[in-house]
Amino acid sequence: MKRRSLLRILIGMLFVIVLLWGIILYVYLNNNSKADYYGIVYEREAPEFTLTDQDGDQVSLSDFKDKVVLIFFGYTHCPDICPMTMSVMNNVVDQLADQADRVQVVFVTVDPERDTQQKLKTYIPYYNESFIGLTGTAEEIDKVADDYNVYYSKEEVESSSEYLMGHNSSVLLITPDGEIFLRYPQNRMDPALIAGDIKRIL
């Protein structure tokens, strides 16, 4: 009688241990696989938007349902970070080779005042013919930036009539099922590693 209950307790304890071990292993593996991505895991539903591209066409996020979307906010009068990011994006697409057509790079201006459709038409294809540049009215841009938690502000340049824009400079990766899954800040701009994340997702 005594032995039996002892056995029961032992089996019960064993069961709890195995269960706990399983939970720990599950959490560990889950975290570990996410930590393996080069980008910072973000996991948020990507808000829908509709803006105007460099050809004057209306473009929505839902147009790219079967693609990985790399989206970032910038402006064409940006001397340093935006051209650098564009050039990195071009390199990422290059590295994807035959999978390149399953990726869409989208540039959204935070400076609709100067970045008209015509301006984007000379700017965007210079980096890559497949890239899409989006503009809209100040209100439309405000709304999209707000939805994507992007901050921006005008900064005057002392020596000229030029102005700069302070803006969020991270690239966001949106999965084919519409989730902002990864975020690439400016210190994570290695094209090979970004391409590696995309290959894993596709």
Next chain:
Amino acid sequence: MFKKISVLSILFIIMAQIAISQETMIINDAWVREVPPGSSVSATYMTIQNKGDDDQLIEISSDVSENAELHTSKVDENGVASMEMIKVLEIPAGKTVEFNPGGMHIMLIGLKESLVGKESINLTLEFTEAGEMQIEVPVKKSAGESHHHHN
């Protein structure tokens, strides 16, 4: 005889000056970013090594832009990138300063011509001690973006 000496001494003075200007500020890896046609701004990168006394970079100009200013890109904890102008850059004796994408750079403001297809531009840097320096800066589409990352 006297003529010979004076010619020699002039030559010596010229050579000494070249030697001095070459020795005090050494500029390496300079390049300017080719930007899409119609762009009004670009950025120039380089390293400046000061082999002379404590010095300051006080003035920059280029032959392709109305203005040139030293700026630094800063990204805050929220990922917001913004630019800060540096009016005078102190370059202590023996120090090397680096201008890199995503960091300090010379911003060319008001481009007068497209950089697309252009081989190089001329840049003039003025230092308090080392004086004026003219350098030829090659135009590149991108440099290093595929090979190294920035921290």
